Amino acid sequence: MSDQRLYHSVAARIEKLIEDGSYPPGSRLPAERELAAQFGVSRVAIREAEIALQTLGRIRIKTGSGAYVLDGANGKDEQLPDVSAFELTEARALFESEAAALAAAQIDDETLAELDRYVEIMANTDGHDAAGEKADHDFHRTIAGASGNAAITYVIETLWKLRDELEPVKAVYESVCSEDVGARATEHSEILEALRARNPSAARTAMRNHFTRLLKAMLDETEQRELEELRRKTSQSRERYLKSVAI
Amino acid sequence: MSDQRLYHSVAARIEKLIEDGSYPPGSRLPAERELAAQFGVSRVAIREAEIALQTLGRIRIKTGSGAYVLDGANGKDEQLPDVSAFELTEARALFESEAAALAAAQIDDETLAELDRYVEIMANTDGHDAAGEKADHDFHRTIAGASGNAAITYVIETLWKLRDELEPVKAVYESVCSEDVGARATEHSEILEALRARNPSAARTAMRNHFTRLLKAMLDETEQRELEELRRKTSQSRERYLKSVAI
DNA sequence: CTGAACAATTGGTCGGACCATCTGGGCCCG
DNA sequence: CGGGCCCAGATGGTCCGACCAATTGTTCAG
Structure with a gap:
């Protein structure tokens, strides 16, 4: 349990005290000397732990006054929201289509060539290929970047990160993307051509x-899965029923 | 420049050495005793700085071996992007208007009443008031939430955070928001009425x-500021010129 | 009752000391 | 000559005691 570093375990103990409510946000932690005595460690260890906690934004150390617990919301590094794959896709449909429209108005030939390459890669890989996956990401990222608006790029990148880091969402995407590779290629080509034509509306x-198709595929996939789940449960209960009547 | 805490400035100096390329990722930092002598501080200060850097994920300290620079990509986890106030506002205009459209289609009376309260608060506060500021945020947040899509809500909240945490952006927003409070109130009312009418397109x-007006105000404000800056520089150079000819 | 000076508390920094671990190189054995 | 073992030096880990500086609560003079 001890993380080798003493200050680590001390920080954990202090954090626990905070979590327990012994020291609610805004309250003052005991003095360093006091904590040192209480934990049976040196003041340096306490100090190091408090520096780590301060760096993490959990507490605020005020010279000559004490260490104060900050509002927990700041501390825990922005937990990812609870977002379903459908919501994510809907959001992406909205935002990325606007980004594409903006991009169409000002995209340059070099960027178009770059997109060509990504489409090419995607055409030559199948669904589960990591390279294809990356090309897909790059394709969308590049279009977002071509919008010329860093905030939009940031948002789209943030959504992509959600897709990768939320396990349930990731699972849905993977199962959907692995099929219908052809559709993906076609749609990406269409997007690219609209951009090449500098036609915002078409883009x-x-x-x-593209996203609408994805969303539909997800719905189908989910429905399919739920059907299977239902069938499985049904057969389970059937077995149980058969067993019970057999007794 | 010194951040009061010695370990802070030490950490900054070490970080600078890393940024400068003196210690590329994977390389080992000088020994604590060595750095202490080099910086003219005690070993404790070096240690505290390294703990802070380790907590931030910039370096990895290995007992008995040394402190190693980690790959920068891991360390700076999601630093805020370099976004201008204009870009941010453009993005918000795009995204929040879509969110409003979605919200209009399914908003309930309770939420409308909540929005009423926020508009009321904003009407009774002036530009610099924190309460008005909060009501503004709540107003937009609530509409985002009424879209029924957690991903959209998350994105809009993320953009709001950018607004608050990027200093230059914050400055622009504050200077713009403090004037034209009347316009803000009117626009918010219009948004609210469109929502109340359940009219997505109007919303x-x-x-x-709302955002277009904001963007224009920003442009004006910035232009104004740049004019003043230009005037200041002009008068400076005029002084210098006069001085030089006086010699 | 008010305000200024004081004293206690508390964080900030330092130097030195000792321990545990790691690393590299030399030594011994095969 | 080569490989593996072992030790010494280097390095981080922790502690102690001391002193400084900022803060804060108290006390005392006006």
């Missing part, structure tokens, strides 16, 4: 179509 | 107008 539509 | 337009 928006093409991007929206 | 989208109203929200977009």
